[in-house]
Amino acid sequence: MLLAYVLGSVVAGLGMQFAIGGVIELLYYRRGRAGAEAWKCQPARWPSAANRRREILLGAANMTVASMASGAFAWGVATGALRTTIYFDRGSGIAASVGLTLAYFLVTDLGLYAAHRFLHRPLLFRHIHRWHHKFTSPTPFTAAAMHPVEFALYQSIMAAPLFVLPIPLVGLVGVLLYQNYVALIDHSGVRFHSWFPWQPPTQFHDDHHVHFHVNYGQNLGLWDRLCGTWRRHGRRYGKEVFGGRGEAIGGARDEGLVDYSRAPRIGEEVRSATERQEASP
Ligand SMILES: [Zn+2]
Ligand SMILES: [Zn+2]
Structure with missing residues (x-):
């Protein structure tokens, strides 16, 4: 019984990761490679072969372990061994x-x-979160490619309210599927715009991988807007610029928040000669 829950959860977790990742890989990264200016968030930057291997293996390993834990959790809920809400x-x-x-x-x-x-504080970034930021031109397989401690932390955040906040099972499953889907799509590197007004386009998190310490939100843009960590024009961001608000550029005028609703869409040609091929670290 426990084994069935664990196996079922691993199949579902890896299945979703590889199904969505595989479709995007085939439709865009393989068939559409020659015309990347029309769909890719960063048309001139591609992950190295070593980074592709690393993100797929690390992501699959994390997803397997996390799904086993989720399966055991579900078994505990179903049998009454765990007293959740x-x-x-x-x-x-x-x-x-x-x-x-x-x-x-x-x-x-x-x-x-x-x-x-x-995790973007200097010490934690250098020791833990940097694993995820090795991937400066993310693909769907980047979504779960992170330090295992970071993955466990996020999973704990999802589990903790289930002991205090009543929630219907169907609502819980819906939120988990939606969040997993958004995580995969946000890392796709493809210029998708969401149907939901609360969810920024993929360019928002893609920019997080380009500029590092800014745009921290997972599903909602709300928290970045409220906390001042939404990317702004006229400020400098980068690997060594910690704090989430960038730094002032001498003489530059602050032109306000970047309007991601106007980020390029699939089909619009964008050329960027200054970006480079990602180097293998
Ligand atoms: Zn990311
Ligand atoms: Zn980050």
């Missing part, structure tokens, strides 16, 4: 269930923002 009945009513699901989404997304921003 997840509920299965419809007695609470639709409005309460939707509200509680929304609360879970907001609380965990804020937790992910705070944890990610915390």
